[in-house]
Amino acid sequence: xxxxxxxxxxxxxxxxxxxxxxxxxxxxxxxxxxxxxxxxxxxxxxxxxxxxxxxxxxxxxxxxxxxxxxxxxxxxxxxxxxxxxxxxxxxxxxxxxxxxxxxxxxxxxxxxxxxxxxxxxxxxxxxxxxxxxxxxxxxxxxxxxxxxxxxxxxxxxxxxxxxxxxxxxxxxxxxxxxxxxxxxxxxxxxxxxxxxxxxxxxxxxxxxxxxxxxxxxxxxxxxxxxxxxxxxxxxxxxxxxxxxxxxxxxxxxxxxxxxxxxxxxxxxxxxxxxxxxxxxxxxxxxxxxxxxxxxxxxxxxxxxxxxxxxxxxxxxxxxxxxxxxxxxxxxxxxxxxxxxxxxxxxxxxxxxxxxxxxxxxxxxxxxxxxxxxxxxxxxxxxxxxxxxxxxxxxxxxxxxxxxxxxxxxxxxxxxxxxxxxxxxxxxxxx
Amino acid sequence: xxxxxxxxxxxxxxxxxxxxxxxxxxxxxxxxxxxxxxxxxxxxxxxxxxxxxxxxxxxxxxxxxxxxxxxxxxxxxxxxxxxxxxxxxxxxxxxxxxxxxxxxxxxxxxxxxxxxxxxxxxxxxxxxxxxxxxxxxxxxxxxxxxxxxxxxxxxxxxxxxxxxxxxxxxxxxxxxxxxxxxxxxxxxxxxxxxxxxxxxxxxxxxxxxxxxxxxxxxxxxxxxxxxxxxxxxxxxxxxxxxxxxxxxxxxxxxxxxxxxxxxxxxxxxxxxxxxxxxxxxxxxxxxxxxxxxxxxxxxxxxxxxxxxxxxxxxxxxxxxxxxxxxxxxxxxxxxxxxxxxxxxxxxxxxxxxxxxxxxxxxxxxxxxxxxxxxxxxxxxxxxxxxxxxxxxxxxxxx
Ligand SMILES: Cc1cc2nc3c(=O)[nH]c(=O)nc-3n(C[C@H](O)[C@H](O)[C@H](O)COP(=O)(O)OP(=O)(O)OC[C@H]3O[C@@H](n4cnc5c(N)ncnc54)[C@H](O)[C@@H]3O)c2cc1C
Ligand code: SF4
Ligand code: SF4
Ligand code: SF4
Numbered sequence: 001x002x003x004x005x006x007x008x009x010x011x012x013x014x015x016x017x018x019x020x021x022x023x024x025x026x027x028x029x030x031x032x033x034x035x036x037x038x039x040x041x042x043x044x045x046x047x048x049x050x051x052x053x054x055x056x057x058x059x060x061x062x063x064x065x066x067x068x069x070x071x072x073x074x075x076x077x078x079x080x081x082x083x084x085x086x087x088x089x090x091x092x093x094x095x096x097x098x099x100x101x102x103x104x105x106x107x108x109x110x111x112x113x114x115x116x117x118x119x120x121x122x123x124x125x126x127x128x129x130x131x132x133x134x135x136x137x138x139x140x141x142x143x144x145x146x147x148x149x150x151x152x153x154x155x156x157x158x159x160x161x162x163x164x165x166x167x168x169x170x171x172x173x174x175x176x177x178x179x180x181x182x183x184x185x186x187x188x189x190x191x192x193x194x195x196x197x198x199x200x201x202x203x204x205x206x207x208x209x210x211x212x213x214x215x216x217x218x219x220x221x222x223x224x225x226x227x228x229x230x231x232x233x234x235x236x237x238x239x240x241x242x243x244x245x246x247x248x249x250x251x252x253x254x255x256x257x258x259x260x261x262x263x264x265x266x267x268x269x270x271x272x273x274x275x276x277x278x279x280x281x282x283x284x285x286x287x288x289x290x291x292x293x294x295x296x297x298x299x300x301x302x303x304x305x306x307x308x309x310x311x312x313x314x315x316x317x318x319x320x321x322x323x324x325x326x327x328x329x330x331x332x333x334x335x336x337x338x339x340x341x342x343x344x345x346x347x348x349x350x351x352x353x354x355x356x357x358x359x360x361x362x363x364x365x366x367x368x369x370x371x372x373x374x375x376x377x378x379x380x381x382x383x384x385x386x387x388x389x390x391x392x393x394x395x396x397x398x399x400x401x402x403x404x405x406x407x408x409x410x411x412x413x414x415x416x417x418x419x420x421x422x423x424x425x426x427x428x429x430x
Numbered sequence: 431x432x433x434x435x436x437x438x439x440x441x442x443x444x445x446x447x448x449x450x451x452x453x454x455x456x457x458x459x460x461x462x463x464x465x466x467x468x469x470x471x472x473x474x475x476x477x478x479x480x481x482x483x484x485x486x487x488x489x490x491x492x493x494x495x496x497x498x499x500x501x502x503x504x505x506x507x508x509x510x511x512x513x514x515x516x517x518x519x520x521x522x523x524x525x526x527x528x529x530x531x532x533x534x535x536x537x538x539x540x541x542x543x544x545x546x547x548x549x550x551x552x553x554x555x556x557x558x559x560x561x562x563x564x565x566x567x568x569x570x571x572x573x574x575x576x577x578x579x580x581x582x583x584x585x586x587x588x589x590x591x592x593x594x595x596x597x598x599x600x601x602x603x604x605x606x607x608x609x610x611x612x613x614x615x616x617x618x619x620x621x622x623x624x625x626x627x628x629x630x631x632x633x634x635x636x637x638x639x640x641x642x643x644x645x646x647x648x649x650x651x652x653x654x655x656x657x658x659x660x661x662x663x664x665x666x667x668x669x670x671x672x673x674x675x676x677x678x679x680x681x682x683x684x685x686x687x688x689x690x691x692x693x694x695x696x697x698x699x700x701x702x703x704x705x706x707x708x709x710x711x712x713x714x715x716x717x718x719x720x721x722x723x724x725x726x727x728x729x730x731x732x733x734x735x736x737x738x739x740x741x742x743x744x745x746x747x748x749x750x751x752x753x754x755x756x757x758x759x760x761x762x763x764x765x766x767x768x769x770x771x772x773x774x775x776x777x778x779x780x781x782x783x784x785x786x787x788x789x790x791x792x793x794x795x796x797x798x799x800x801x802x803x804x805x806x807x808x809x810x811x812x813x814x815x816x817x818x819x820x821x822x823x824x825x826x827x828x
Binding site (some may be wrong): 010017021025040042043046047048049050051052056057058059061064067068079136139140152163164165296297301305320323325327330332334376379380381382406408409410411 | 534
């Protein structure tokens with residue numbers, strides 16, 4: 001069997017490895033235009049801050065590909081012929097396939113801001129290796145920067161710029177930082193934390209116009225308050241979307257929506273053609289809204305599932321109860337279950353350690369817990385998850401919270417010193 | 431990308447095998463040659479090359495020591511006092527920096543404080559106090575096989591009974607019991623002076639350890655070879671002094687035994703442990719000796735595999751960023767375990783806790799627990815295993 005996988009991200013490479021486990025003889029080719037080898041996109045910021053080299057970003061030794069006989073091709077796939085079962089590469093050559101997997105990931109959102117079409121240099125995203133090249137090149141000649149978009153990638157970019165001594169303004173359109181995931185109370189002190197680090201955080205402030213100098217390099221942005229912020233670098237981190245732009249130009253292509261449309265087995269409308277990871281838009285029969293997951297572990301799970309389905313498993317993808325973790329400068333964050341997607345005014349217990357950037361929010365529905373937002377200390381999401389499945393009450397959970405702590409030895413967060421407050425979930429946004 | 435200013439250049443250069451790192455390596459090497467080049471020692475001819483250039487002699491370092499450490503009685507002070515003093519200063523200042531840097535992490539604060547205390551008290555003060563009272567200068571924080579001579583008959587004969595008892599009880603009872611209960615970290619990251627220096631003064635270079643699977647293979651062979659050699663050499667000290675054994679000078683047996691004993695002392699004790707271990711910091715990372723050659727590490731590493739210590743991995747939370755692997759001074763590819771959802775105990779892990787500290791997603795936790803985890807014995811198995819048969823949920827073996 002001849003398997004071609006487009007994209008060497010975590011979805012594509014996991015898929016290739018599972019396929020190799022299933023079939024020692026299959027021919028497995030992974031094509032990617034971004035880098036020669038799989039690297040960890042999530043660690044871009046550590047390379048930017050000189051905590052790791054570029055090579056350190058590769059999660060596996062290069063010999064693994066040789067040992068597992070996974071052929072790597074560095075090129076862009078530019079076209080596809082479904083009837084002939086071939087894909088065409090940028091170099092002009094074609095690759096035949098028996099099974100094809102799209103694992104093309106996500107690309108950054110860009111909106112038609114006034115002045116955006118004038119930019120020749122100075123605008124960056126923070127998603128690809130090429131973005132990191134741009135960032136590093138521009139940092140050398142930048143004193144001030146503006147970052148647009150109050151999410152995770154935005155705050156990572158801000159931290160990097162600050163590390164390099166670039167004065168940075170963080171424009172957040174919403175009334176507080178990351179309302180998609182955080183309650184107002186948590187967001188307020190995360191903002192305070194950012195400001196403490198020297199970030200000029202602007203809430204409810206939007207970019208309305210981009211200014212460029214004579215050479216076309218970004219020189220400033222105008223915001224909706226009328227203020228002009230001079231800057232030599234403009235970071236756009238206004239979310240990502242499935243990376244289907246290139247595919248739209250294909251002569252043949254699987255059916256596209258926001259992403260690549262697939263059913264529960266992650267197969268597209270073209271038989272033998274699959275999609276997994278950030279680019280997959282999963283449609284479940286009877287469900288109105290498709291599922292698109294832009295998370296590392298989902299990409300990994302989906303890639304593994306497709307690896308088996310290539311051989312006729314027909315296994316259906318079921319997303320786990322949602323969990324994730326992140327870090328806002330030094331404040332660590334763990335979330336499980338439903339928090340900001342819980343019903344309006346859902347009752348919550350909000351526990352906060354006075355004077356510290358540390359809190360726990362337990363969301364429930366009056367009878368049982370449905371979600372957790374934990375900041376400033378470490379938590380074992382496996383236990384929090386179990387409590388949700390076990391339909392534990394908020395009181396029970398509060399009493400047993402200790403057993404889900406995951407802090408370092410000697411460093412257990414002092415739960416008994418927290419103030420506890422019952423409050424409804426305040427969703428001013430969207 | 432490094433920071434743009436001069437400080438940024440220097441910091442990057444010295445931490446990443448740049449010119450300044452090599453210069454520091456050269457300086458440290460010369461320093462060690464001068465210290466170990468005492469009259470009659472094997473290093474003396476090499477030291478004399480440098481003394482020739484400086485117009486000094488192989489006994490000069492003892493004089494330098496008396497001048498620099500003027501506050502102690504002269505008869506107590508020699509080059510080893512100077513070395514011990516500088517060592518303690520390095521541990522204290524480096525340790526202060528480490529405590530500040532990781533001030534949000536109580537494990538690091540407690541551990542580093544203990545390391546500083548052990549060095550200042552047991553590694554420097556107590557031996558000198560003993561010497562002052564004309565007692566043998568005993569180091570309570572070292573055990574056989576690291577302190578190799580502790581099991582030598584002549585050493586035992588010349589020390590008071592209670593110290594000999596401590597030596598044997600420490601090496602044969604305390605070390606195994608503590609290691610089974612808490613892992614080898616109780617010693618390598620809390621007590622041992624070598625580990626102490628690595629985790630304080632050595633902090634800027636901890637990431638230089640190689641993580642290749644080849645180095646893992648090499649380490650398993652090299653470190654257990656040294657352990658075997660240390661056992662054999664110890665036997666060569668003990669056996670000749672047993673009643674009924676009569677070793678006659680001039681025989682082949684005598685020649686072989688004395689050669690092995692002095693070769694071990696020179697190569698393992700002096701060059702590898704004494705000099706290379708530290709001099710290599712800026713080039714090979716902080717734990718070259720600890721990882722590839724320390725017989726104590728080999729011994730308690732094997733005990734650790736049967737003990738309660740492990741590093742726990744939270745299921746599916748790892749984003750494969752690699753910070754843990756990068757900052758593991760023992761060259762363990764922690765990421766390979768974390769992304770495969772394997773909790774693990776590696777013989778070489780010294781339990782410094784830095785992998786857990788630097789992990790941006792809080793995936794890792796050092797623990798003492800009674801349960802055992804499945805263990806992958808090489809990188810190929812680890813990589814293969816991690817994807818095997820895990821189609822609907824990638825690995826839930828925690
Ligand atoms: C800065 C940053 C931080 C993140 N942090 C986290 C985090 O903390 N936790 C978390 O869960 N997730 C995080 N994510 C999201 C996570 O990285 C993604 O969910 C994950 O990488 C998706 O993997 P993938 O394999 O689907 O796609 P990708 O990793 O995007 O790989 C797709 C690859 O396909 C290539 N490609 C696309 N089109 C073509 C073509 N036509 N021809 C050839 N090659 C093509 C792309 O260039 C790319 O290399 C972060 C993302 C970013 C950018
Ligand atoms: S490995 Fe050996 S030298 Fe290193 S800290 Fe452990 S016992 Fe000490
Ligand atoms: S695995 Fe972690 S605790 Fe063990 S030596 Fe490496 S960094 Fe230290
Ligand atoms: S540092 Fe944490 S998230 Fe990064 S690879 Fe290691 S375990 Fe995974």
